[in-house]
Amino acid sequence: xxxxxxxxxRHDIIKGLSLLGFVEPTPVQAEVIPLMLERRVDLVSLxxxxxxxxxxxxxxxxxxxxxxSRQTQGLILCPTRELCMQVARDLASYARFVEGVSVLAVYxxxxxxxxxxxxxxxxxxxxxxPGRLNDLINRxxxxxxxxxxxxxxxxxxxxxxxxxxxxxxxxxxxPAEKNTxxxxxxxxxxxxxxxxxxxxxPVEVTIGRRNAGAENVQHxxxxxxxxxxxxxxxxxxxxCPNNYAIIFCRTRxxxxxxxxxxxxxxxxxxxxxxxxxxxxxxQVMKKFRVKNLQILVATDxxxxxxxxxxxxxxxxxxxxxxxxxxxxxxxxxxxxGHTGISIALVQMNERFKIKxxxxxxxxxxxxxxxxxxxxxxxxxxVNLIDSVAGVEVDHGQIDPLYDEIALRLGELDRExxxxxxxxxxxxxxxxxxxxAPDLNLKVKETGRKQRLNRERGAGWDKSKANSNHRGRPQxxxxxxxxxxxxxxxxxxxxxxxxxxxxGGKITVGKIEIMRNKVTLEADSRFTPQILxxxxxxxxxxxxxxxxxxxxxxxxxxxxxxxxYHRKSNKFKAA
Numbered sequence: 001x002x003x004x005x006x007x008x009x010r011h012d013i014i015k016g017l018s019l020l021g022f023v024e025p026t027p028v029q030a031e032v033i034p035l036m037l038e039r040r041v042d043l044v045s046l047x048x049x050x051x052x053x054x055x056x057x058x059x060x061x062x063x064x065x066x067x068x069s070r071q072t073q074g075l076i077l078c079p080t081r082e083l084c085m086q087v088a089r090d091l092a093s094y095a096r097f098v099e100g101v102s103v104l105a106v107y108x109x110x111x112x113x114x115x116x117x118x119x120x121x122x123x124x125x126x127x128x129x130p131g132r133l134n135d136l137i138n139r140x141x142x143x144x145x146x147x148x149x150x151x152x153x154x155x156x157x158x159x160x161x162x163x164x165x166x167x168x169x170x171x172x173x174x175p176a177e178k179n180t181x182x183x184x185x186x187x188x189x190x191x192x193x194x195x196x197x198x199x200x201x202p203v204e205v206t207i208g209r210r211n212a213g214a215e216n217v218q219h220x221x222x223x224x225x226x227x228x229x230x231x232x233x234x235x236x237x238x239x240c241p242n243n244y245a246i247i248f249c250r251t252r253x254x255x256x257x258x259x260x261x262x263x264x265x266x267x268x269x270x271x272x273x274x275x276x277x278x279x280x281x282x283q284v285m286k287k288f289r290v291k292n293l294q295i296l297v298a299t300d301x302x303x304x305x306x307x308x309x310x311x312x313x314x315x316x317x318x319x320x321x322x323x324x325x326x327x328x329x330x331x332x333x334x335x336x337g338h339t340g341i342s343i344a345l346v347q348m349n350e351r352f353k354i355k356x357x358x359x360x361x362x363x364x365x366x367x368x369x370x371x372x373x374x375x376x377x378x379x380x381x382v383n384l385i386d387s388v389a390g391v392e393v394d395h396g397q398i399d400p401l402y403d404e405i406a407l408r409l410g411e412l413d414r415e416x417x418x419x420x421x422x423x424x425x426x427x428x429x430x431x432x433x434x435x436a437p438d439l440n441l442k443v444k445e446t447g448r449k450q451r452l453n454r455e456r457g458a459g460w461d462k463s464k465a466n467s468n469h470r471g472r473p474q475x476x477x478x479x480x481x482x483x484x485x486x487x488x489x490x491x492x493x494x495x496x497x498x499x500x501x502x503g504g505k506i507t508v509g510k511i512e513i514m515r516n517k518v519t520l521e522a523d524s525r526f527t528p529q530i531l532x533x534x535x536x537x538x539x540x541x542x543x544x545x546x547x548x549x550x551x552x553x554x555x556x557x558x559x560x561x562x563x564y565h566r567k568s569n570k571f572k573a574a
Contacts, residue, residue: 008037016096031205036060042199044182048205053183067100070122074149079157081107088127107249108132130166152182159190216334219365221344223441239371241383245313247297259297269295309335316344323360336436374434421467476524479549483516
């Protein structure tokens with residue numbers, strides 16, 4: 001067994017690690033720490049969240065500091081305030097017995113003045129979000145010209161959140177001779193570009209397979225009707241009585257709706273999204289970390305930087321728009337040696353996304369049945385019995401009351417007493433799941449029909465496609481700022497359109513995918529819904545914008561529907 005001493009960490013730092021319960025380095029720490037200590041090197045580390053990345057860069061950074069200098073020697077950039085604060089706390093804990101080390105967290109959403117005062121006193125390590133640090137640079141309040149180490153923590157998430165310009169501006173203020181360390185869960189094109197632009201002959205350290213999902217996570221999906229999505233979610237939650245989970249939703253509205261429904265139905269849940277004030281977000285996250293909340297319903301942005309090691313489940317109420325988003329979501333569970341389950345609720349026309357994700361993370365999904373009411377009641381009953389059997393009786397408190405308890409319950413025989421006790425704790429489930437319907441979809445389509453439906457999207461109507469032109473809708477033509485180079489697929493576009501609130505089944509005409517842009521035609525009656533559908537749509541971290549390309553095409557001038565041709569990346573009209 002390797003110890004931290006074996007890989008070169010000093011005794012005073014190990015003393016702090018011992019108080020935290022750290023004994024043996026994780027694989028990423030065992031790889032990265034010796035590299036940083038033995039020679040000055042630029043480094044790209046690809047590893048999932050929860051694998052010990054903070055200590056991997058933090059321990060050698062602390063060890064290589066010059067404690068006699070108050071200049072900033074280390075700069076760590078994080079995507080969110082929450083992760084920034086967590087990293088700063090961790091570094092301070094590691095350096096507890098190291099004299100002269102100062103760490104400052106710099107982030108937005110709070111007053112800038114205390115941070116400016118701390119910077120005036122001098123700090124050796126700055127942990128910052130890009131937006132606030134760039135603000136301080138523009139004000140002339142921070143000096144990073146002598147930085148020896150620049151670390152990008154969760155670089156892929158920073159780029160997904162649109163911090164490219166801020167990162168460029170920040171790095172332009174750092175010296176060329178520094179060492180740059182990039183830690184990321186995935187190696188996207190944007191992350192590779194950062195490595196190529198700002199790093200010199202970097203060493204790559206990959207823990208597990210490149211761009212793969214976390215090793216300790218099991219992936220499952222459930223086929224659901226849209227109308228049954230919440231009911232299916234409740235059954236999945238109820239079938240895992242001791243879950244500690246994050247439920248991911250695509251929009252703030254869905255997040256609020258799902259959280260409110262769960263609370264009304266008696267679950268220990270709350271919502272986390274961008275409409276909350278920073279104080280409200282901090283309060284919710286604090287309650288979740290200490291397990292006063294069992295379920296957190298969150299958007300992707302709100303949950304970034306949330307550091308919880310023992311989540312049992314991540315549930316995708318909606319799949320994210322890009323595959324990298326799924327990797328980050330599922331990586332919230334199965335951390336720090338624990339196992340976890342990542343669950344996706346999927347409609348029939350979204351099954352192709354499961355195949356895409358499987359290819360990306362190099363793991364197979366298990367298709368599961370939505371449990372029946374009887375199965376859930378049995379699972380809950382067993383859990384209740386196990387909980388009762390495991391209770392330790394406080395005889396000092398109970399014995400003085402025992403005679404009164406025995407007097408009141410003495411008329412009940414053993415069987416009746418057991419049934420009453422179980423009913424008291426269990427009636428809610430028995431009542432709710434009495435005569436509960438089967439929510440599992442019946443899949444009867446042939447493979448060819450499934451493929452055609454997937455490619456044509458939910459708006460395809462075969463009867464209309466083979467009819468005459470009379471009664472066909474007018475088509476509006478839209479232009480989008482993404483193309484083949486961004487990995488856009490027709491299925492993703494059609495899926496986004498048909499998920500538009502108030503849209504229903506929207507007829508889609510010709511789709512043409514070029515290198516840097518897309519043009520598509522769709523029913524002009526739904527123009528507002530289509531434009532709104534892409535307001536928060538991203539593809540591989542890039543925000544998608546959409547606009548009307550030209551007035552609607554009159555009926556009869558455009559054939560309705562068509563078939564997608566993979567070689568040409570076009571839909572050809574039928």
